[in-house]
Amino acid sequence: MSEQIVDKAAAGRGARQYHIGIAPGEVGSVALLPGDPFRVPFVAEFLTDVTEVAHNREHRTMTGMYRGKMITATSTGMGCPSTAIAVEELARVGVTSMIRVGSSAALQPGIEPGDLLVSEGSLRNDGTTAAYVHPGFPAVPDIGIAGELRRSAESMRQQRGGFGVYSGINATDDAFYAEGPEWIAQLTAMGILNVEMESSALFVVAKLRGLRAGMVCACSSNLLEGVSVYDKKDSALKDGWMRSIEVALDTAVALDL
Numbered sequence: 634m635s636e637q638i639v640d641k642a643a644a645g646r647g648a649r650q651y652h653i654g655i656a657p658g659e660v661g662s663v664a665l666l667p668g669d670p671f672r673v674p675f676v677a678e679f680l681t682d683v684t685e686v687a688h689n690r691e692h693r694t695m696t697g698m699y700r701g702k703m704i705t706a707t708s709t710g711m712g713c714p715s716t717a718i719a720v721e722e723l724a725r726v727g728v729t730s731m732i733r734v735g736s737s738a739a740l741q742p743g744i745e746p747g748d749l750l751v752s753e754g755s756l757r758n759d760g761t762t763a764a765y766v767h768p769g770f771p772a773v774p775d776i777g778i779a780g781e782l783r784r785s786a787e788s789m790r791q792q793r794g795g796f797g798v799y800s801g802i803n804a805t806d807d808a809f810y811a812e813g814p815e816w817i818a819q820l821t822a823m824g825i826l827n828v829e830m831e832s833s834a835l836f837v838v839a840k841l842r843g844l845r846a847g848m849v850c851a852c853s854s855n856l857l858e859g860v861s862v863y864d865k866k867d868s869a870l871k872d873g874w875m876r877s878i879e880v881a882l883d884t885a886v887a888l889d890l
């Protein structure tokens with residue numbers, strides 16, 4: 634093979650990363666990953682000593698302290714391609730655990746906007762992970778993180794009430810507007826709990842790189858019951874985002890990630 638072909642696994646190591654704009658040492662060992670850069674400051678609301686480290690393309694990063702632990706928040710953007718890039722580059726600058734705090738549509742009855750959804754694994758309906766692994770390779774979270782996210786969410790529900798907590802297998806889709814009624818019905822019949830667009834890349838790349846990963850989402854809508862909350866002023870979704878962030882932060886502290 635020509636020696637001029639770039640080896641991307643080796644390129645850029647130890648340097649400021651091309652997409653996320655972060656250099657080694659500028660972040661902590663655990664990162665929360667919302668999709669939307671405008672939700673990174675929501676994580677910062679829980680932190681002290683907040684610094685904005687970088688904002689390049691869809692990847693905005695802030696750090697701060699939560700109960701004695703340094704926490705990083707980096708947005709992935711929408712979909713698996715930019716998520717895989719964020720996970721690869723965050724790993725290169727020293728992050729070893731990542732928790733996605735997203736929004737996701739419910740696919741089973743009774744789940745309402747603002748409820749919390751903890752992932753036990755993702756159905757890989759995306760192209761990015763197909764470029765990394767065999768079609769049968771599972772996209773699964775770290776079992777310890779998934780269990781602690783569930784425990785922490787349940788404890789919050791018991792203390793505060795007003796929202797539900799669910800865990801199960803979610804789908805990860807590439808194409809938001811290709812989620813037609815037939816596909817939604819198929820996913821529901823398979824027992825899939827919810828659908829979003831990033832976790833399969835997070836879980837697969839994390840597994841390949843020796844990282845720990847998990848996901849807790851706020852329900853944004855119920856595709857089975859015609860319930861939709863896409864107006865960001867709606868407080869149910871915002872409340873769900875804030876709960877998911879707090880649950881992820883408590884998990885990071887409990888497991889000393």
Ligand SMILES: O=P(O)(O)O[C@H]1O[C@H](CO)[C@@H](O)[C@H]1O
Pocket residue numbers: 667668669710711712734735736737809828829830831
């Ligand atoms: O709110 P975030 O975390 O971006 O998550 C969901 O919202 C976007 C689609 O509206 C996709 O990124 C999907 O996964």
Ligand SMILES: O=c1cc[nH]c(=O)[nH]1
Pocket residue numbers: 736737738806809812828829830853854856
């Ligand atoms: O993939 C997704 C994510 C959120 N909401 C949806 O309707 N679909």
